[in-house]
Amino acid sequence: GRYQVFVTRSDMPQGGVDLLMKECDVKISHYPSVMPRDELLKAVTGTNAIYCSLTDKIDKELLDAAGPGLKVVSTISVGHEHIDVPECRKRGIKIGYTPDVLTDATAELTLALLLSTSRRLPEAQHEARTGGWKSWAPTWMTGPGLAGATVGIVGFGRIGQAVARRVKAFNTQQILYYNRSERPEAKETGAIKVTFDEILAQSDFIICCAALVPETKEIFNKAAFEKMKRSAIFVNTSRGGTVDQDALIEALKNNTIRAAGLDVTTPEPLPLDNPLLNMKNCLVLPHIGSAAIEARNVMSELTANNILAALKGCVMPAELK
Template sequence: MTSRLFKVLVTHPEVPKQVLDTLKQKCEVIVCKNVPPLKSEVLEKIQGADAILWAHYQPLNGEILDAAGSQLKAVSTMSSGIDYVDIAEFKKRQMPLGHTPRAVNNSVADIAIGLMISAGRLFHEGRRMIETSQWETDRHDWLMGQEISDSTVGFFGFGGIGQVIARRLLSFDVKKIIYNTRTKKPNEADFNASHVAFDQLLSDSDFIIVASPLTPETKGIFNAEAFAKMKPNCVFVNVARGQIVDQHALYNALKKRQIFAAGLDVTTPEPLPSDDPLLSVPNCIILPHVGTSTAQTTIKMGNIAVQNILNALEGKPMVAPAY
C-alpha cells in the first residue's frame, strides 16, 4: 500500500512554473487562482494541507493555521521580511516557519543604488521640468545634484541587504560607511564601516539607506525630529518597509528642502494613492515596491521556500528558518 503524497497549498498562481514543478515531484500541489489572492479562496483550499507556500503579503496568523487543520506541518513564506506574520502564534504552536532572506539581497541592492543615484541627481525633478517646458540652459546651478563618491553613507539596518549594498558602494569611492543597528557587526571591517548611535547616523550622513526590518522599535522612527537632524544635502532612501517612516514628516522635510531628496521603493499604504502628497514633491522618486521583482530573484525565492517545505515534511531543519 503506497503512502499518500503530502498536500501543499501555494497561495499565489504566479509562482514560477519551474518552482512548482520541483514541488510537484514530491507533493500534491494545490494552487490558488486569484490575483490578488482572496482570503476566502485560501481558507477554502487550505483545509487538509500538510504545508503552505505563502506567496503573498496578506496576514499569516492563527486563523490561517486553524483553517488548515491539525495535520499542518510547515509553512514557508516567499519573502524576506515577515512583518505580516504572527510570529508569536507560530512559536506558541511550535510550527516550523521558513522565509527567503538571502535570495533578495542582490535585486534589492540594485534598487537601492539606483534610488541613490536617481534621487541624488534629481532624475524625477529633471523629467518634470522637461515635461513642463522648464528646461533651463543658462544657469550653472540648475538641477545641481549630490555625488556618491567622497560621501558618508549611513545605513539604518546592516544585515544581508545592507551589506550587499555597502559592498557595491566600495567601488563608488565613498568616504565613509556608518551604520546603526542594535549591536555592532563582527564583520564591519570588511566594509570599512563603523557602528554609530542613531543621532550620529542622522547628523553625519550624506546618504541614509533604510534596510531594517519593521519592528515595534523601528516603526515610525524616521519622524519630524529625525529629519530635522539630517544634513540639508542628505538623500534619504528606503528599501525596507514604508511604516518605518512617518511619511507626512518626510513630505514636509522635502517640501521645505530641509533634506535634499528621497528615493522610496516602499510606502504606506501600498498601492500608494495617486493623490498622496509625496507624489507632488519634485525631489522625491517613488517606485511601486519592485525591489525583488526580477526573474532571477523570484525563482531563487521560490526554490528556497520549496526547500524549506520539503525539508520540514521530511523531518529536517529548514534551510532558512524564520526563528
C-alpha cells in the same frame, strides 16, 4: 497519500511550483494578485503546507482555518512581519523564508534608487520627453554626487552590508552605520559604527535597510528628519513602517531634507492621491527590491525546498529560527 500544498497566488515563479508538483498535490490560487481573505481562509483548509508572499496575513485566524495538519508556512520574502511567528511556534508549524538569495538584488536596487533620487532621473526623463530640454545648461538638473560624501546605513544586516560594499566603489568619504546589535562581520566593509543621532546629523545620504521590528517602528520620525542635514537624501528599501510617513511628507514639503527615494511605503500600494506621488523631490517605486529575474527564480525554488524539507522532517535550507 501525497502532502497537500497550497500556493496563494497564480503568478509565483514557475521553478518553485514545478519542484512542489513532482512530490506533492499542489493547489494554486486562481488569482494572479492578492487572494480575497474569505477565499484564502477556505482554500487553506486541510492543507499541510502554505506557499505565501508578504501580501498574505498568516495569523491565528488563518492557522485555525488551515487546521492541525499544517506543518509549514513558507514565504517568498526575507521579511516576515506578515507571519505571526509566536503563534506558529506554539503550534509546531515551521516557517521558511528567503534570506541571502535576494541580498544582491536588493542592494542593487538600493543603489539604483539612491542614484536616481540624488541625480533626479525621473524628473530629467520627464524634461527630455516634454520639451523642457532646451539646451545643455550649467546649473539645470543638478543634484549631489556620491564622491566625497558621507553615507549612513541604518540596519546593517546582510542587505545593509551589501549596500556598503557597493557604495564604497563610488569614492565616498566615509560610510557610517547604525545597528542595534553588534555586527562583528561589519569590519570588513570599512563602515564605522555610530549612534542613531550621529548618523542622522553627519550623513549626506541616509539609507534604511533595517528589518521592521517594534524597536525600528517609525524610527524615522519628525525629530529624526529635523536632525538630518537640510541637504540630506533619504532612501528606504526595508519596510514603510520604519518611517512616520506624514512626518516625511512634511519634511519634503518644507525642505527639511532635500529628497527621498522609497521602495516601500505605508500602505502598499500607495493610494494615488498620496502627496508623495506628486512631489518632485520624492521618487516612489512599487516594492521591487528583490525583483531581479535571477533572484526571484532562486527565491521561488528556496520557498519550495523549505516546504519539501519541512514535510519530510529534514533540515530546511532557510528556516526562520
